[in-house]
Amino acid sequence: MPRPPSPLLRPILGALDxxxxxxxxxxxxxxSVFQRPYYVRDTVDQMDHIGFGSLVIVCLTGIFTGMVLALQSSVELAQFGATAYVGRLVSASAVRELGPVLTGLMVAGRVGSGISAELGSMKVSEQVEALEAMGTDPLKKLVKPRFIACVLMLPILTVLTDFIAIVGGQLIATLSLNxxxxxxxxxxxxxxxxxDIFTGLAKPIAFGAIIALVAxxxxxxxxxxxxGVGRATTNTVVASSILILASDYLLTEIFISLFPT
Incomplete structure (x- = not known):
């Protein structure tokens, strides 16, 4: 009979599992993305939920981020008489970094937690087992539409966040700096x-995949x-947020090496 693992090894073995x-x-x-059935209607419904449902939070995130960037950068640039470059700092910061990351974090908090809670409720109420009993693959029916929707909608939401952030910076530049x-x-x-545009669009694709898969x-x-549903929701938000920040660093390193300035 095999000996049970040491108490010190159990957390490590659990993490590896x-x-x-x-x-x-x-x-x-x-x-499964390239396999039938495609569940197009489910995918479109998820895109509507993720995209239109997140418009308000990404717009608010973008406008205040752009305003803060313009305000802070104007204070520093004013020391050198270079406030004319506020627009450059706002657009570069938003498109390269803050737009993708903040959009990913906002969507992880709203959409990721919702997906986890929805699937968790289906799991504890044995609806997932019912799908399997009817011959339906839960991964293709439940996971694939959410994965595709997140990967497709995150770049669109990020573009909107970037634009709104630049508009927010313009408000500060016009009203405060004349x-x-x-x-x-x-x-x-x-x-x-x-x-910069390629980087700003590639990152949210990765972030969307992370959010959907973790959730x-x-x-x-x-x-x-x-x-258990509450624990799963909390774990989803925490894990996806950490993975977004970690992958942002790795992707930034890769893109800097690919596109040296």
Whole structure:
């Protein structure tokens, strides 16, 4: 009879098992994207829920982020008489970093928690087992539409956040700095390169995949009734937020090496 693992090894073995299960879910989900059935209506419904349902929070995030960026940068640039470059700083910061990251974090808090709670409730009420009994693959029916919707909608929401952030910066530049709007917008677009736009669109694709996979993983592993649903929701928000920040660093390193300035 095999000896049970040491108490010191149990957390490590548990973490390794979770990594293995998450990796398996990721591989199966990506593979299922190209397999029938496609569940187009479910995917469109999820896109509507994720996209239109998140418009308010991403707009508020963008407007206040842009205003803060313009306000802080104007204070520093004023020391060198370079407030004309406020637009450059706002647009570069929003498109390259803050837009994708903040959008990902906001969507993780709203959409990721919702997906985890929904799937967790289905799991504890045995609806997932009922789908399997009817011959329906829960991964293709439940996970794939949410995965595709997150991957498609995060870049769109990020573009909206970037634009609203630049508009917010323009409000501060015009109202507080008395800077002409044409000067601000010329400065904002003068610094943007195709590599910046590519970076700003590639990151939210990765963030969308992270949010969907983490949320579905925690939701489908829910156990313990309503208390388990709460734990799964909390774990989803925490884990997806950390993974978004960690992957942002890794992607930034990769893109800097690919597109040196």
């Amino acid at each position: 979770q990594v293995q299960q998450f990796t398996l879910l990721t591989v199966r989900t990506v593979a 800077q002409p709007a044409t000067l601000y917008w010329n400065s904002a677009f003068a610094t943007l390169l195709l590599s 579905c993983y925690n939701g489908l592993r829910t156990a313990g009734g309503t208390a």
